[in-house]
Amino acid sequence: MISNRFLSSTNRALLGINLTRLAAFSTTSAKRDIFSKISFIGTGKMAQSMIHPLINKNLQSPSSIAAFDVSDITLERLEKSHPGIQIATSISDAINDSDLIVYAVKPQNVDKVHDEIRKAKEDGSATVKNEAILLSIMAGLPISNFVHGSRIAKVARSMPNTPAQIGAGVTVWGCTDNIQAPERKKIKAVLDSFGRTVFVEDESFIDMSTSISGSGPAYIFLLMEAMIDAGVHMGFSRDTATTLVHHTLLGSTKFAMETGEHPAVLRNSVTSPAGTTASAIYELENGKFRTVIKDAIWACYRRSLEMGGHSSQVGPGRTTPSYGIVTGGIEGGTNAPVVVDLHDVTPEVLKSTSSHHPKEPPAGEMSNKVDEHQGNGNH
DSSP, rough: HHHHOOOHHHHHHHHHHHHHHHHHHHHHHOOOSSSEEEEOOOSSHHHHHHHHHHHHHTTOGGGGGEEEOOOOHHHHHHHSSSTTTESSHHHHHHHHSSSSEEOSSSSGGHHHHHHHHHHHHOOOSSSOOOOEEEEEEOOOOOOOHHHHHHOSSSEEEEEEGGGGGGGGEEEEEEEEETTTHHHHHHHHHHHHEEEEEEEEEEHHHHHHHHHIIISSHHHHHHHHHHHHOOOOOOOOHHHHHHHHHHHHHHHHHHHHHHHHOOOOHHHHHHHHHHSSHHHHHHHHHHHHHHHHHHHHHHHHHHHHHTTOOOOOOOSSTTTOOOOOOEEEEBBBTBBBEEEGGGGGOOOOHHHSOOOSSSEEEEEETTTTTSSSSSOOOOO
16 A cells, blocks of 8 residues: 555556556456367377367366376376366266367277266266267267267267367368257367368268368378478488478468469469470379379278278279178167168168268258358479
């Protein structure tokens, strides 16, 4: 009180300004959470790619995030990075009274998580809200697996990719029909925190996206590796070759995005008759570069279907076998695929398993319904 009496008018003015700024900062920091509580089962790289931006962008306070992992070291690092985050001692502890439960475990461990959640619901060891939403960031497993396995009715399935770790990811996602528009906007806000999102009405497009955007970074890294190695072979230092390749891929991608031109147009603009680029393109085409890329994408898509217990007899040169098909299903309480004799399958079901295409044409499959606003070269 005494010291306040001797503050100069200038100091009082400055104090008032600072207090105003502090109040404004506090208001920003206290921004309302997207969900009252988000629980992460598994805290690997992809889970951390979600947790970090949610907290760092003030979208979710650390105290409103719970995390469980079998690795104590991972949890300790997470707690050190984000003081105040809830470190759970068990799955039931993590999901207690949660609004969004994120599955971020390996596919082989998903049944164990299902069992723990069902057990928590049955014996009351945790409060599992009727309106709780389950969000999967796992490859392959269909929505039906999570609905039947966990007994949680509201399920969203997503396929992010590794650039999400630097906030440059792209995530394709979909959900059950019982998740309403306001809830979808919240899920989108969570997924938007680490990159772009694309919502799809038909779940089959999530499996397809696994082969393009989900696993796509690996294809790019392989191309990157081959180009760098070629540069080293020709005489560049590895650092220089790496810089050249990194910026070539980055610049080419940004150029394609900003111009909006078809890739063939951009490629032709670099390729002059009988030039150096034309010679390189000839070798790539002669080596069936396009075919290898497309075959790799189809192989990835087929594997995604197999992981989900669906027939992988799709794509060029594939036909549905006459002896039987593998369908998704829960048999005996497990995630085991079920082999079905085709003689017992209706024509409608057979038709749906013999093609990779969804029931409706793919035109307009990408939806923003969750958001209301939503020259000649010389080379």
